[in-house]
Amino acid sequence: MAEGTTFSGPADPRFFTRAGPFDAATLAETAGAELVLPKAGAVPEEGFVGIAPLQAAGPRDVSFLDNRRYAPLLEQTKAGLVIVAPAFADKVPAGCAALVTGTPYLAWSRVARLFHPRVPARAGVHPSACIDPTASIDPTAEIGPFVVVGAKAEIGPGCIIGSHAVVGDGVQLAQDCRIGSHxxxxxxxxxxxxxxxxxxxxxxxxxxxxxxxxxxxxxxxxxxxxxxxxxxxxxxxxxxxxxxxxxxxxxxxxxxxxxxxxxxxxxxxxxxxxxxxxxxxxxxxxxxxxxxxxxxxxxxxxxxxxxxxxxxxxxxxxxxxxxxxxxxxxxxxREFFRNVAVLRKLAKKASGSAKNGSDKG
Amino acid sequence: MAEGTTFSGPADPRFFTRAGPFDAATLAETAGAELVLPKAGAVPEEGFVGIAPLQAAGPRDVSFLDNRRYAPLLEQTKAGLVIVAPAFADKVPAGCAALVTGTPYLAWSRVARLFHPRVPARAGVHPSACIDPTASIDPTAEIGPFVVVGAKAEIGPGCIIGSHAVVGDGVQLAQDCRIGSHxxxxxxxxxxxxxxxxxxxxxxxxxxxxxxxxxxxxxxxxxxxxxxxxxxxxxxxxxxxxxxxxxxxxxxxxxxxxxxxxxxxxxxxxxxxxxxxxxxxxxxxxxxxxxxxxxxxxxxxxxxxxxxxxxxxxxxxxxxxxxxxxxxxxxxxREFFRNVAVLRKLAKKASGSAKNGSDKG
Amino acid sequence: MAEGTTFSGPADPRFFTRAGPFDAATLAETAGAELVLPKAGAVPEEGFVGIAPLQAAGPRDVSFLDNRRYAPLLEQTKAGLVIVAPAFADKVPAGCAALVTGTPYLAWSRVARLFHPRVPARAGVHPSACIDPTASIDPTAEIGPFVVVGAKAEIGPGCIIGSHAVVGDGVQLAQDCRIGSHxxxxxxxxxxxxxxxxxxxxxxxxxxxxxxxxxxxxxxxxxxxxxxxxxxxxxxxxxxxxxxxxxxxxxxxxxxxxxxxxxxxxxxxxxxxxxxxxxxxxxxxxxxxxxxxxxxxxxxxxxxxxxxxxxxxxxxxxxxxxxxxxxxxxxxxREFFRNVAVLRKLAKKASGSAKNGSDKG
CATH class of the missing domain: 2.160.10.10 (Hexapeptide repeat proteins)
Known part of the structure; x- marks a missing residue:
């Protein structure tokens, strides 16, 4: 592997744009969560700059815990702000603020979207696209290279049509659709x-x-x-x-x-x-x-x-x-797993031996 | 959903062209079926205009019954002509003519094709296509936008090559092939x-x-x-x-x-x-x-x-x-389903209880 | 089927270029195998011209035996040279030379590649491709028709990008990658x-x-x-x-x-x-x-x-x-197949009959 590509953590700037910084109050509102200030210290005045997993986050990053199996990482995180369910609120490290919510995954999703908003349509038809003269394309839609749009097709406001996509004769798209390449x-x-x-x-x-x-x-x-x-x-x-x-x-x-x-x-x-x-x-x-x-x-x-x-x-x-x-x-x-267990038992008995009795599958 | 798109019934004219009308004799011949005139009334003189499912068809539509489970719909249909197997001929409503055949699905297929014939090739090469000069393309073939045809490829008469398709070096197509986009x-x-x-x-x-x-x-x-x-x-x-x-x-x-x-x-x-x-x-x-x-x-x-x-x-x-x-x-x-039944029985017995005894799967 | 297309044997010249001829010593070196001269006759002085399966090969072709089930074909082959494992060396016909190796499939692969080398990149960007001005494309790379390369993408030396492929913004390819069409x-x-x-x-x-x-x-x-x-x-x-x-x-x-x-x-x-x-x-x-x-x-x-x-x-x-x-x-x-066998036995017993006792599946 090319050794120079060891970027770690989400949102490699090669691929993702980033908005912000955002202060804790804005993030709490976006998350629909209760902000709990750190037991020790305060939230950074300059706001938070991005999102990161628990083990990679720094004091100006937002992180989250959604899956119970990753709970041990919470206690060691260096994140400045972490989104958690109420059950984990008291496991948040002393220097870290918390956004406490009953729906931490949803909150995380919205915070991540705030830092990395969807790119809007860049209005216009690429000159290489092949558009039937009877098609109707809203002027705010984005039509990529080598797209084909057929007779009487209709493409609504804000749609993005990726390169090489084919919108056949008569096909209708209402607003804000995103159609991928090919x-x-x-x-x-x-x-x-x-x-x-x-x-x-x-x-x-x-x-x-x-x-x-x-x-x-x-x-x-x-x-x-x-x-x-x-x-x-x-x-x-x-x-x-x-x-x-x-x-x-x-x-x-x-x-x-x-x-x-x-x-x-x-x-x-x-x-x-x-x-x-x-x-x-x-x-x-x-x-x-x-x-x-x-x-x-x-x-x-x-x-x-x-x-x-x-x-x-x-x-x-x-x-x-x-x-x-x-x-x-x-x-x-329940019946399926009961059947599996019963058959295994019967088969062991029939073979008169328990020598194959362990598996990890 | 866009509420204006509640077209119901087959062959939305946005997407399908329609031939016809066709009279009952023509349809009987196409279907290879026996025409049975309605017990009450006559077939429309102006012919039939299209096909439709039993519950949506009108007096100038042709419909069909293929699947026994939809038989109750037959007795209530308002279709003018219906394709049925002999076993259902006496269930056709009084005002409806019948095309009776031992192969109703095949007959339906041919009648539907009569109303909605395949679009023939529009001879010619789209100016955006990229054709190797050593390729051989029959002048009656249709080559769509952004198609690539490689060296010494051969495309026969009446072929349709959809947009963005790639016909690689040396590939041969005999006549009347239809190659989809991409x-x-x-x-x-x-x-x-x-x-x-x-x-x-x-x-x-x-x-x-x-x-x-x-x-x-x-x-x-x-x-x-x-x-x-x-x-x-x-x-x-x-x-x-x-x-x-x-x-x-x-x-x-x-x-x-x-x-x-x-x-x-x-x-x-x-x-x-x-x-x-x-x-x-x-x-x-x-x-x-x-x-x-x-x-x-x-x-x-x-x-x-x-x-x-x-x-x-x-x-x-x-x-x-x-x-x-x-x-x-x-x-x-037979063995598979016997095994399933036997295992279920053994599992119930082993669990000493029938409380999980019902399922719909 | 078009009857004129009954080419048999590998490497139809419509689709594959061919290098060679190669002499037995070169083939032995490529294969990493020991050359065993024929019991009767000698290897052709003009060298070998291609590869073919046992049943189709002629005296100037190289063939191989990898799968034990095809061993009977070995004794009848008319191939001039055959790649075999040591266990089959004494089954090679008297007029046929052998390349004996413990890894015949690998040897075959390398010999086949010698006759049919990969086509190298044809350096250059097809004029129909749509390349972002900030992309970096090595001059030795081949970029096919209708390719899209996004902003700041990087394509390394010797890469081949097939027609209609999309290399998105920021994507990096190190050297000698081959990306197929679409x-x-x-x-x-x-x-x-x-x-x-x-x-x-x-x-x-x-x-x-x-x-x-x-x-x-x-x-x-x-x-x-x-x-x-x-x-x-x-x-x-x-x-x-x-x-x-x-x-x-x-x-x-x-x-x-x-x-x-x-x-x-x-x-x-x-x-x-x-x-x-x-x-x-x-x-x-x-x-x-x-x-x-x-x-x-x-x-x-x-x-x-x-x-x-x-x-x-x-x-x-x-x-x-x-x-x-x-x-x-x-x-x-082992457990899986034991379960299958036990269940079959129990099911037969439960049904009190062996009438369904045979299957080929």
């Missing part, structure tokens, strides 16, 4: 503040064909993709358009990288789909469903609100709202 | 009517390396990818070229999104590989094999003709022709 | 000789959000991606940048296609991650870990050096160095 959008309607990371494919033909006398015949895919407000899609994911109805991703839902959504699937509000999971055609997720990594759902089923589907789970039938399932086929968490 | 083709030979959706990668180096004294050493990958006639590949899939032999996808086979095909794999005719499935290097599929979503096959095995590999199945050895397997490791469907 | 690099620092195949996404936002009163709120992702020397990444893979710390891929590691690496993950030296596997955020792999296809690792765990994670394995906790695990949840190989 994204393909076709047959799609996007709400406000939709974010798509590089390389995702939205709106292509679903996987539909009929068996004909000479082989498979493609069934025309005549629906759309609708991405509601505040949807975020990771990198290299694929969302097929509907065949007859639309494929819909509900407001506020978040999809990770390499996720597959089949035609006519419908996700409710604030669903989470983690990387490499797949949802087959015409399956419905109600609101607040979580699908963990590499899980797969067959088509034409319904997942009730707030259900949680575990990693690698294989879901072959409807799941009730609020259920916690895992395994392939899916079963309740 | 597709990368290298070391590849394509038959006629091959379709590749956006972002798929065809022909890159396979995953081959030898252990050398200083670490891994890449083994040169000296084969090709051959996509035979009528192959279709989904979005963001990856097909590595062969190391010594070719990687071959047989005529008429269909691959979905995010599928991985390793080097030297050979698929027969009319195989189906559903999304996120992976086939390791040098594995052979005979004809008409189906691989369901997220299944994985190790390398150097053979799957017999018409075998069906279930979702998330892990295949570690040869599978006989016609077999139906699932599970990881793969086993016959 | 790759996106952002917030990333690359060592020497890093190879990335087409369509991979490096450095985008990780999947991090906090639950706010109005829905999810994105947590700023303020780390980087560091790819150390000799890392190779397949096609359409995704490596998210760190949230606070960096995501690091250790020197010499190899990732296949469609692999997902979450934010803050750290891989040691010479790790292998096969296609469609996923590693969740903040998980650590020590050196020489192998992750087979479609395996998944949850976040915040540690995998010890030289551990091997089987295909489709679901890893939910730390794994000791050197362990061999498989299954979901992960367990030792």
């Amino acid at each position: 994204v393909t959008l076709s047959h799609a309607v996007l709400g406000e503040r939709v974010i798509i990371l590089p390389g995702s494919r939205i709106g292509q033909d679903g996987f539909g064909f009929a068996v004909g006398p000479q082989g498979f015949e493609t069934v025309p895919q005549l629906g759309r993709v609708v991405l509601e407000n505040d949807v975020e899609i990771g990198a290299n994911s694929t969302i097929d358009r509907g065949s007859v109805n639309d494929t819909v991703i509900g407001a506020g839902s978040r999809l990770d990288n390499l996720v597959q959504i089949g035609h006519n699937a419908r996700l409710g509000r604030c669903c989470i789909v983690v990387s490499q999971a797949g949802i087959s055609g015409s399956t419905v997720l109600e609101d607040y469903v979580t699908i963990a990594a590499q899980a797969g759902l067959i088509g034409h089923i319904r997942i009730g609100a707030k259900a949680r589907i575990g990693a690698q789970c294989g879901v072959m039938s409807d799941i009730e709202g609020g259920a916690d399932v895992i395994g392939s086929p899916a079963m309740p968490f | 597709v990368t083709l290298s070391h590849a030979v394509l038959g006629e009517r091959v379709i590749i959706l956006p972002g798929s990668r065809i022909g890159q180096d396979g995953f081959g390396f030898a252990v050398g004294p200083q670490g891994f050493e890449t083994v040169p990958q000296l084969g090709r990818v051959v996509l035979e006639n009528d192959v279709e590949i989904g979005a963001n899939s990856t097909i590595d070229r062969g190391s010594v032999n070719d990687t071959v996808i047989g005529a008429g086979s269909r691959l979905d999104n995010l599928v991985q095909i390793g080097h030297n794999a050979r698929l027969g005719r009319c195989c189906i590989v559903v999304s996120q499935a992976g086939i390791s290097g040098s594995t052979v599929l005979e004809d008409y094999v189906t691989i369901a979503a997220q299944a994985g096959l190790i390398g150097h095995i053979r799957i017999g003709a018409k075998a069906r590999i279930g979702a998330q199945c892990g295949v570690m050895s040869d599978i006989e022709g016609g077999a139906d397997v699932i599970g990881s490791p793969a086993m016959p469907f | 790759v996106t690099l952002s917030h990333a620092v690359l060592g020497e000789r890093v190879i990335i195949l087409p369509g991979s996404r490096i450095g985008q936002d990780g999947f991090g959000f906090a639950v706010g009163p109005q829905g999810f709120e994105t947590v700023p992702q303020l780390g980087r991606v560091v790819l150390e020397n000799d890392v190779e990444i397949g096609a359409n893979s995704t490596i998210d940048r760190g949230s606070v710390n960096d995501t690091v891929i250790g020197a010499g590691s190899r990732l296949d296609n469609l692999v997902q690496i979450g934010h803050n993950a750290r891989l040691g030296r010479c790790c292998i991650v096969v296609s469609q596997a996923g590693i969740s955020g903040s998980t650590v792999l020590e050196d020489y870990v192998t992750i087979a296809a479609q395996a998944g690792l949850i976040g915040h765990i540690r995998i010890g050096a030289k551990a091997r994670i089987g295909a489709q394995c679901g890893v939910m906790s730390d794994i000791e160095g050197g362990a061999d695990v498989i299954g979901s949840p992960a367990m030792p190989f």
Whole structure:
């Protein structure tokens, strides 16, 4: 490795701009937290200049504790200000101020955003972009190099379209969407503040064909993709358009990288789909469903609100709202781990020996 | 969500052109179906104007019933014409004509295509494309913006090459291929009517390396990818070229999104590989094999003709022709579900309680 | 299939250039092998012209045997020179010379590379590329069509940047990197000789959000991606940048296609991650870990050096160095297959019948 690149700590100035400094009161307000002054000393008058992890932070940095496993680092931190839950407030070192809140991760997120705000759209169309004369692009939108915008497409105020992205004929984007490099959008309607990371494919033909006398015949895919407000899609994911109805991703839902959504699937509000999971055609997720990594759902089923589907789970039938399932086929968490334990016991007994009885997996 | 986008029903005119109207006789011929006139009334003289799902169709729309679970919608439909299997012919409402056929889904597909034909190639090379002077491009082919065509590549009549696609040095496409945006083709030979959706990668180096004294050493990958006639590949899939032999996808086979095909794999005719499935290097599929979503096959095995590999199945050895397997490791469907049931029973007994006895997964 | 494309054997001249001929002594030196002259006849004076598989090779071709299952082909080969392990030296046909070595696959790799050397960078920036004036590009680097290079990015000597690739603001590449078409690099620092195949996404936002009163709120992702020397990444893979710390891929590691690496993950030296596997955020792999296809690792765990994670394995906790695990949840190989066998036996007994007793899966 190039030895000169041993930058440590977040927000390498090569890549990130930085706002500030900010004083403790401003940070407390941003965090929605109670400011507790240090037992010894005072907060720096010149304000805080950035964020850093507990072990790397200095007296003018803000840090945070979110995960109980990192609690030992708290007592040794040299951070000037630390965001913590009430349970850890008395573990904050004497020289360190605290921002105490019941939602430390959210507070941290907002403080980090204050120091590192999103770069706004740089209004204008790059001269290399290929824009159909019938497309409508708001003058405040930013259109990057080598972008293609098709006939009658509409791009709203404040949108950022990354380089090489394709906005197909008729596609609509409401305001403040951020479309990553190399994204393909076709047959799609996007709400406000939709974010798509590089390389995702939205709106292509679903996987539909009929068996004909000479082989498979493609069934025309005549629906759309609708991405509601505040949807975020990771990198290299694929969302097929509907065949007859639309494929819909509900407001506020978040999809990770390499996720597959089949035609006519419908996700409710604030669903989470983690990387490499797949949802087959015409399956419905109600609101607040979580699908963990590499899980797969067959088509034409319904997942009730707030259900949680575990990693690698294989879901072959409807799941009730609020259920916690895992395994392939899916079963309740408790049952799955009971089965695992019972089978291990039976297998040991059958082999008449406990010599393989330990594992760390 | 932008509230103005509540278009419902298929074929939003923003995205789809529409042919027609067509009279019932033409539709019957296209469908290869028997026309049954309505018990009450007649078919509209002006013909039918489009297709729609049962619950949304009007008197001048064609609809269809394919899935038994939607049968209740048939009796209430206001469609003027409906495509059904013989078993449902007497459930068609009195005012509605029927197209009766043993293959309603195929008939539907053809009728939908009649109303919404594929857009033909718009002959010509976009001025922004970067074409090697030694490449050969048929004058009837359509080459989109920012396409790169390499040295001695050959693109046949009627092909459509989407924006930003790369047709590498020497790559050959026979007639009427459709290559999506951002597709990368290298070391590849394509038959006629091959379709590749956006972002798929065809022909890159396979995953081959030898252990050398200083670490891994890449083994040169000296084969090709051959996509035979009528192959279709989904979005963001990856097909590595062969190391010594070719990687071959047989005529008429269909691959979905995010599928991985390793080097030297050979698929027969009319195989189906559903999304996120992976086939390791040098594995052979005979004809008409189906691989369901997220299944994985190790390398150097053979799957017999018409075998069906279930979702998330892990295949570690040869599978006989016609077999139906699932599970990881793969086993016959019947055995898999028997195992699941037996384990559940044993686990309940072992826990001495039936309190966890119900699940919907 | 186009019938004219029945080229057989490796290194189709449409796609591959060829060096040579080379004499047996040169090949022996390249292979690091002992040359054994044919029992009958001599090696061709004009040297050898290429490589070919055993069944296709002729008297001026070099072939090899690596996999025991192909041993019967050795005795029938018409190759003039064959690379074999000592155990097979006496099976080489009488007219054929041999290169005998304990590492035949490595020797083969080097001989194949001798005939088909990597194409070096063609120095220069394609006129269609879009280069920020503050970027620094070594004059020996090759920058392809439609490439975008951002502000203050640095591209080292001998690098090849494929068409449509994006090298984001501030990204650094040391010498001799090869970046495929359509790759996106952002917030990333690359060592020497890093190879990335087409369509991979490096450095985008990780999947991090906090639950706010109005829905999810994105947590700023303020780390980087560091790819150390000799890392190779397949096609359409995704490596998210760190949230606070960096995501690091250790020197010499190899990732296949469609692999997902979450934010803050750290891989040691010479790790292998096969296609469609996923590693969740903040998980650590020590050196020489192998992750087979479609395996998944949850976040915040540690995998010890030289551990091997089987295909489709679901890893939910730390794994000791050197362990061999498989299954979901992960367990030792031996235990997994014992469980499979015991369950099958119990299920047969429970069903009171052996009629389903045979499978090939």
